Amino acid sequence: MNDTATVITGWSVVSPYGFGSESYVDGLLSGGDTARPVGGDGSALPDARACTVPGLDPAAILDGKGVRHLDRASQLALATLSDLVDHDLDTGERAGLVLGTALGSVQTEMDHMRASLKGRRPHLLDPKTLASGTMNCAAAQCAIRFGITGPNTTIAGGRAAGLHALDYAGRLLAAGRAGRVIAGAVEEYTPARAWLTHHACSRRLERLGEGGVLFRLEPPGAREPLAHVLAVSGRVALGCDLPAAVVACTQDLLDRAGVAPGDVWAVLDAGGSLRERAAVAGLVGPDALTRIPAADGIGDTGAASAAFAVATALGIATRWPEAAGRHVLVMATDPNGAVSGALLRLGGA
Amino acid sequence: MTAPVAGRRVVVTGMGAVSGIGVGLREFADALRAGRSAAAPATSFDTTGFPSEIVCEVRGFVPGDWIRTLDPARLGRAAQFAAAAARMAVQDAGLEPETLARCRGLVTIGTTNGESQDVDELTAADVREGPDRMRPELARRVPPQTIATSVARELGLSDVDARVIGTACSAGNYAIGEGLDAIRLGLADYVLCGGSDAVSRKTFAAFHRLGLVAPDACRPFDAERRGIVTGEGAGVLLLESAEHAAARGARVHAEVLGYGLNCDGEHPVAPSRASVGRCMRLALEDAGVKPEEVGFISAHGTGTQLNDITECDAIRDVYGDRTPPVVSLKSMLGHTMGAASALAAIACALAMTEEFIPPTINHRQTDPACDVDCVPNVARPARVDVVQNNGFAFGGDNAVVVLGRYGREER
Numbered sequence: 001m002n003d004t005a006t007v008i009t010g011w012s013v014v015s016p017y018g019f020g021s022e023s024y025v026d027g028l029l030s031g032g033d034t035a036r037p038v039g040g041d042g043s044a045l046p047d048a049r050a051c052t053v054p055g056l057d058p059a060a061i062l063d064g065k066g067v068r069h070l071d072r073a074s075q076l077a078l079a080t081l082s083d084l085v086d087h088d089l090d091t092g093e094r095a096g097l098v099l100g101t102a103l104g105s106v107q108t109e110m111d112h113m114r115a116s117l118k119g120r121r122p123h124l125l126d127p128k129t130l131a132s133g134t135m136n137c138a139a140a141q142c143a144i145r146f147g148i149t150g151p152n153t154t155i156a157g158g159r160a161a162g163l164h165a166l167d168y169a170g171r172l173l174a175a176g177r178a179g180r181v182i183a184g185a186v187e188e189y190t191p192a193r194a195w196l197t198h199h200a201c202s203r204r205l206e207r208l209g210e211g212g213v214l215f216r217l218e219p220p221g222a223r224e225p226l227a228h229v230l231a232v233s234g235r236v237a238l239g240c241d242l243p244a245a246v247v248a249c250t251q252d253l254l255d256r257a258g259v260a261p262g263d264v265w266a267v268l269d270a271g272g273s274l275r276e277r278a279a280v281a282g283l284v285g286p287d288a289l290t291r292i293p294a295a296d297g298i299g300d301t302g303a304a305s306a307a308f309a310v311a312t313a314l315g316i317a318t319r320w321p322e323a324a325g326r327h328v329l330v331m332a333t334d335p336n337g338a339v340s341g342a343l344l345r346l347g348g349a
Numbered sequence: 350m351t352a353p354v355a356g357r358r359v360v361v362t363g364m365g366a367v368s369g370i371g372v373g374l375r376e377f378a379d380a381l382r383a384g385r386s387a388a389a390p391a392t393s394f395d396t397t398g399f400p401s402e403i404v405c406e407v408r409g410f411v412p413g414d415w416i417r418t419l420d421p422a423r424l425g426r427a428a429q430f431a432a433a434a435a436r437m438a439v440q441d442a443g444l445e446p447e448t449l450a451r452c453r454g455l456v457t458i459g460t461t462n463g464e465s466q467d468v469d470e471l472t473a474a475d476v477r478e479g480p481d482r483m484r485p486e487l488a489r490r491v492p493p494q495t496i497a498t499s500v501a502r503e504l505g506l507s508d509v510d511a512r513v514i515g516t517a518c519s520a521g522n523y524a525i526g527e528g529l530d531a532i533r534l535g536l537a538d539y540v541l542c543g544g545s546d547a548v549s550r551k552t553f554a555a556f557h558r559l560g561l562v563a564p565d566a567c568r569p570f571d572a573e574r575r576g577i578v579t580g581e582g583a584g585v586l587l588l589e590s591a592e593h594a595a596a597r598g599a600r601v602h603a604e605v606l607g608y609g610l611n612c613d614g615e616h617p618v619a620p621s622r623a624s625v626g627r628c629m630r631l632a633l634e635d636a637g638v639k640p641e642e643v644g645f646i647s648a649h650g651t652g653t654q655l656n657d658i659t660e661c662d663a664i665r666d667v668y669g670d671r672t673p674p675v676v677s678l679k680s681m682l683g684h685t686m687g688a689a690s691a692l693a694a695i696a697c698a699l700a701m702t703e704e705f706i707p708p709t710i711n712h713r714q715t716d717p718a719c720d721v722d723c724v725p726n727v728a729r730p731a732r733v734d735v736v737q738n739n740g741f742a743f744g745g746d747n748a749v750v751v752l753g754r755y756g757r758e759e760r
Binding site: 046101102110115117133136137139140148151156167168174175199233236248336338 | 397398399400456460461462463465468469471472473475476479480481483484485488489490491492493494495498499501502505506507508509510511512513514515516517523527530531533534536550551553554555557558559610611612613614615616617618624627742743744745746
């Protein structure tokens with residue numbers, strides 16, 4: 001079965017290191033820790049520190065009403081998109097946008113419920129926040145503010161949400177439903193996410209992070225590719241056997257792309273356990289797992305984790321000549337049993 | 350424009366419905382024909398102080414009747430609905446889950462609010478006792494993707510992509526469209542696609558705040574329509590290629606002829622007539638169908654002032670004076686959000702095989718500004734070959750699916 005070949009021809013990042021891909025790659029290579037004190041506004045949080053994006057002021061980036069009232073994920077998505085969008089290429093009816101999320105608009109949803117329980121009347125919610133109350137708000141805002149009027153899709157996919165977005169976007173291109181698609185993922189640091197993650201993970205070692213990552217995807221041929229997306233695939237682990245599912249997913253990716261395990265130059269693992277990493281190492285060799293530095297300094301970026309891993313690979317390719325033409329495997333797993341992977345071939349060979 | 354990609358033909362061979370008017374395909378079909386209403390006072394949450402108390406809940410649903418592998422008590426309500434509907438769809442297709450497990454699949458489920466009742470309960474715990482008192486088991490199942498992974502785990506399907514489409518109230522059609530492309534392009538052997546949502550206080554409050562909730566009943570296209578009634582449920586369809594279905598002698602409910610996706614890119618809440626019309630044209634073009642071949646339109650039909658006029662105007666822009674009957678399932682089911690266009694697609698398929706057009710109930714007098722034949726109140730016997738199923742969402746995310754009677758002609 002041949003996968004639909006697509007290429008990445010542009011990318012942008014808003015990360016705890018700052019705005020833009022250059023600051024991300026600089027931060028990644030320096031390995032600096034971005035954790036900052038949180039809760040300064042008095043909100044109760046389970047964390048003293050988190051890897052938040054400094055100086056996010058979407059009104060400074062975007063004109064227009066209502067940006068300040070949007071949820072933080074939408075603001076991060078707009079800030080990321082504003083750095084990537086090419087008004088000739090990425091807008092109009094043939095341009096699509098696919099955005100990955102993990103918890104959707106849970107902060108706004110909880111704010112609404114809180115207002116319903118505590119307000120004078122149970123339905124007197126803040127009208128300015130109603131548009132942020134559904135998961136598709138960020139993607140729709142991107143379409144509205146930049147005029148991207150082709151397919152507009154929001155995908156809930158956990159840590160691998162960015163890989164689901166790449167996969168889905170590739171199908172839109174293969175089916176001819178769009179000529180270019182911007183796809184990626186966004187994650188916010190909010191009290192709702194912090195508490196839900198705190199309760200969901202009994203032993204959380206990593207600090208929470210946030211950010212936005214977007215890629216421009218096109219059919220091959222139009223522009224010099226930064227990377228080829230050779231295959232994207234997912235599985236669901238049954239009986240909690242994540243390592244077995246990781247191995248099966250990796251094998252599937254290699255088979256589809258026709259790449260030998262020994263030809264995987266680097267593996268970027270977006271939040272897997274030691275057992276899962278060992279399982280992949282058993283297949284492609286241990287060196288691949290340590291070839292590229294992991295972006296530990298930005299913390300657990302949730303829905304954007306796998307998208308950040310892809311960004312890491314693209315960033316390394318801009319700095320390390322030996323990365324040109326290499327195969328990179330990105331893997332992500334989630335406690336609900338979802339396993340996803342993507343196999344890329346970096347450009348510049 | 351790019352021509353539609355030629356590929357494998359895609360058929361629906363299994364369907365499962367969990368709805369306020371019936372649980373299971375037979376009950377659902379009979380209720381559609383009878384024009385039943387799911388509207389009743391809410392039991393899932395306290396409506397004290399709200400301007401109304403009517404919602405369209407699923408009643409008499411026993412999760413354990415359908416969910417066997419997983420412990421239903423450990424699933425949120427949306428995941429329960431989806432897993433049950435998926436189990437029904439696989440049974441209806443005459444397939445054993447073990448057979449599917451040997452093939453490459455896709456599980457793609459649309460939702461607007463995910464496990465909204467769990468989010469409400471977590472918030473209530475926060476308000477009552479503080480955020481450190483949230484229940485961990487609820488926090489763990491709140492990520493919406495868990496709806497899709499629960500479907501896969503319940504049916505023992507490992508070799509699947511499992512994801513949730515979060516494109517609000519058109520998400521069910523998005524999922525069906527994604528399924529169509531996956532089979533057409535040869536990327537999956539089978540697809541379980543559809544939508545699921547549960548009623549919740551938060552959703553009820555938000556639609557009330559927007560002034561879009563009808564106090565008594567949803568009356569699409571009616572001169573006195575007052576808005577939506579929030580609802581819940583799940584619809585799941587099993588898709589496979591026509592060759593695969595024929596090879597195993599499967600009964601085919603319908604062919605998925607095509608779909609269209611676009612985004613208004615204009616307003617967070619108000620729909621665009623031109624953009625909605627463009628989405629319908631994209632779907633008809635993808636399906637290779639001319640407007641005059643369409644036997645009826647299953648409208649998004651929310652029963653709000655703005656949606657119904659905009660949608661009817663857009664339909665007339667595309668269909669002109671040959672506009673077929675335009676019905677709204679939401680009159681019976683309420684607005685089941687992410688499940689809405691999935692349940693409506695199932696209704697469209699049943700309408701073709703059982704030869705009737707489902708009615709728009711609660712109807713008194715058609716709004717002259719809508720001016721459509723909405724098949725008021727009583728189902729109409731009719732042999733229909735092609736149906737267009739509309740789904741629109743806040744944010745301007747439009748998805749239109751076109752279904753056809755399988756073998757209606759040699760195409």
